[in-house]
Amino acid sequence: MLRFYIINYIYSFNLIFRYVRNTASSPKETEMLESEDVRIEIPGNQPTNNINVGVVREWEFCIQGHEITQSSERKRQIEKVPPLLLKGEKGRRNGEHYEPTVVSLGPYHHNRDHLSAAENYKLITLEEYCLSCEKRMDTLYNKVFEVVEDARNCYIDGCTDEFTDEQFNRMMLHDGCFVLFFIESVATQNNKLMLNNEHLGALGFATVTRDMFLLENQIPFVVLKVLLNLRFPEDGGESILNKFFNYLNYGEFTKREEKVFGKKQPLHLLELYRSYFISLFCSFGSKVDADRKDWNYVKRNRSFASVTELKAKGIFVKCTSDDESSNEDIKFHSRFCYGELQLVHRAVYPNSKAIYLNMIAYEMCPHNPNDFRVSTYVRVMKSLVINHEDVKELRNNNVLIHSLGRDEEVMKMYEEIDAPAVNLYMFSQLRLGIEKHCNNKYKTWAAELINVYFSSPWQTVALLVATAILFTTFLQTYFTVRPLPDESSGDIVKLLRRCVNSKHPTPA
Template sequence: METEMSESEDVRIEIQDNQPATNNVNHNVVREWVVCIQGNETTQRFERKRQMEKVPPLLLKGEKGGRNRRYYEPSVVSLGPYHHKREDLIAAEKYKLITLEEYRLRCKKTMDSLYNKVFEVVYDARKCYIDGSTDEYNDEKFNRMMLRDGCFVLFFIECIASQDNMLMLNNEYLGALGFAHVARDIFLLENQIPFVVLKVLLDLRFLDGGEEILKKFFNYLNYGEMSTKEENVLNNKQPLHLLELYRSYFISLPCSLGLASINARTRQTCWKKVDNADEDWNYVKRNRSFASVTELKAKGIFVKCTYDESSNEDIKFHSRCCYGELELVRRAVSSNSKAIYLNMIAYEMCPHNPNDFRVSTYIRVMKSLVIHHDDVKELRNNNILLHSLGRDEEVVKMYDEIEAPAVNLYMFNQLRQGIEKHCNNRYKTWAAELINVYFSSPWKTVALLVATAILFTSFLQTYFAIRPLPDDSSGDIAKLLRRCIHFKPHSPPA
């Protein structure tokens, strides 16, 4: 049967979209990632299933990845199901029973009340782990694991923060060397306890929900002392685990995820310039390193320690008239810092976890700045880098062995462009060379003035030797000097 249609008839064909929700979800996911990378705080987040991921396998490949493998695995204590029942960590399992009893006594609660309180969140805690990793534990066994591990972590944090003598129990059961590795183990990506468990136990022990002891403990890790930074730790955050909470405090974020270091007006102007550049999508050009601390100093860029972290800026660069200033926040580096940095970077590399790669960007900047022990010395002298690794060469080695596969190109490129623009200005670099070479110390300044005076007098001697004064000029000069000596100003009329 054939049907004829006139040219005036409208033909309307509707194709039903069977996946409108999926497309909408994908756009939301992409938008969320872009907003985080550009440094904005997202108010409406895509509801994804966030879990405690394991270390991405790609981080363990290669020469450096193989050497760093041990920094992702616990040395003394296992927390959670991922490394549970390891025979080399059995000593800590016995010590967990001691810390459980000590924490119960401090809470002034019965063991049953602690168990029941944690059991209220056991379902949410189980969902935080990768599917299948908790199948061998029923609710009772899993709840006991969460209770023991949570009390162990919080007992250690409280003893460090309050400088409690009970901290010596670690030496008794784990030894001095084991005690030194506990702070490292509680920040491993695969060794985390869901924060919902820790929050329940903190509320039972502290009226402020643990705000004060967490602040002191994090300040101890960041600065080597208990109280420096006044910003609160929790601020109604809902972190997935302790590592995420510490990361947000380390980079001075008012929320747990996704706020970068430049204000909106600066970002709009800078991004507009960058987006129009040829290297906008050239990853190699935008990701290239810049000069080290000593090389920047030779170009007139001096490092400066900033104690004000209220602006949420870890690194700031200012190009002045004749010099530049690179402001860096003060950080303490210890034997545990490498493991903590690597695991924060591993957390940022995990899927389903939009963030702005702030820690990775910070490490990449430090890798560029620190390539020689003189760079570490310069940072030490300016009170920017405090380390307990013995030699400065160990700090250089630590940063060299830390891989930061991805960085926030918006932030890193802005900093790099500002430094390169300053270094390419001949006037500023010449002025910096003059200051560095001849005015870097009082003795060099005096030597320059003396040399200038000698040069000037030599010039006068040479000039007058070639063109001597007339014979009668000496008498005129003498008369002029006598007048100056005997000159008396006229007294004003009465």
């Protein structure tokens, strides 16, 4: 009872307090019924079009593997490495692969003491690039100055405040000419490439490529585009970039019939190379996911068997032919009695780990809709490569070449690269196709028969000899129990009698 009076007292006091407060704040409103609804409206907080809907659609469109052609309202910036990638044991070990060791490009690592040698060399590459363009240095300066404001907006707010427009423009001009001079020298195998050895040393020359593809060491592509148009007015430098990217991908300078520039201008060189690096088979099965209703994240994200394990199940790795479409770099076909996993030919060299890590870091950045193609490719390779025998199998099938010395180094490289997120649609489609093939008993039995008895010519011959011996032994036993009639004179009977009376050779 006492509790009931206390509750009523508190409720009455609350009503009196609300009445006094409303009377003091608004003299005209002297009465408010308890049953009235109070609605608070915040002006300007109800837009007619929800911008989040467009963001979601853009992400969904990218994940489905389509190229975005329309310019988004989102401000695209050259991001820094997400801090979460640097946490954990692997993140701390891989931290050095995000830092430049020879040359700084852009404002994030500018004026580092250990990178001073490259700053002096940039003046030489600037002069050489001007001679190649047959333009005066002030012409290049003025052309870059026309886009200096757009270039400044490509960096994180506040990172370029310490530079005046003139200082920032000179930095963009020096860095851009350095990058393009190196790319042209490598792609054309120009003897001027030896200038890198003279000023940076042989080890420094080998590391320039690595530094050019670091996420925090990028310059806006709008600057590179201006300089490329001055040097290559006919195609904007697409042929040179094609040869350079092929050198990174396949270890050769041969120009392939692949487009470098898409419908949308890239933000920087790393983004352009990433889009050229790999294009996974985008005809993934949304119907497959809908039919299976398998939305368990762990199940959809689990790995599949390695190369040697797949071979035991009758799935053989094959290099994609050069005449096939480069837009289907990873394909799986389940044949009548075997499976075929087709992978594009790739080269692995000492700089591959740093380039892979920075392309993955680019995909992990916020405000950056993409389809996680490189992360998915790395996850596929991590599943396929478990031991050195897997690397050997990829080498023998011309899927992979490397210059790391031992096959164990390739295995270790993929093991240390972490791919936190993948395109589950593309990855699960590939995994479901492989698992469906492996669960087919007929195909796995046929694969076991081929692997055990027909893996080499000598095993095939031994199987045939053993089969012949078994067959003649059966005939001898059968006709011993049921002998042939003596008066038979047919050719078949004579042949059978000869087989029965003959002694088969004993195996050694």
